[in-house]
Amino acid sequence: MAGWLTRHPATLTEEEKRHRKAVLSRCPELASAAELTSSFAEMLTILSGDRLPGWITEVTTAGLPGVNSFAARLNNDLDAVTAGLTTDWNSGPVESAVNRIKMLKRQMFGRAAFGLLRKRVLLS
Known part of the structure; x- marks a missing residue:
């Protein structure tokens, strides 16, 4: 219902x-x-x-x-x-970027240090 x-x-x-x-x-x-x-x-x-x-x-x-x-x-x-x-303003693009970064972080949990995470964020 x-x-x-x-x-x-x-x-x-x-x-x-x-x-x-x-x-x-x-x-x-x-x-x-x-x-x-x-x-x-x-x-x-x-x-x-x-x-x-x-x-x-x-x-x-x-x-x-x-x-x-x-x-x-x-x-x-x-x-x-x-x-x-x-208003037409929304935070959709920002939320999208934050969700992408969190997904990358979860994928790499326990496997690599901050340096590799930084490179993946910047290169993706």
Whole structure:
């Protein structure tokens, strides 16, 4: 069920869509959580952080404990979260480089000293 709620509806098969609809029709709280999840995902994909305060208000009104605690934590640092949801900047290239270096380090664990690690990082 978690996969049906968190994936984009267009990626679900027809059978999964039918099952999802059947489950959501029987549980209004889950239907509300699904709607809130998809609206937050939409904010993430189209970078519309200006809608975040309204979304947090909607979550508070819904009264769902798990989603409500998530929204409360977002509200603690609202300016930073809003900036993250509205700007195109990200740390993807840096994270990629860090992950590559960590992978090289793990491959060489216990086999070589820092000098060889340095050469592999610089040459790769």
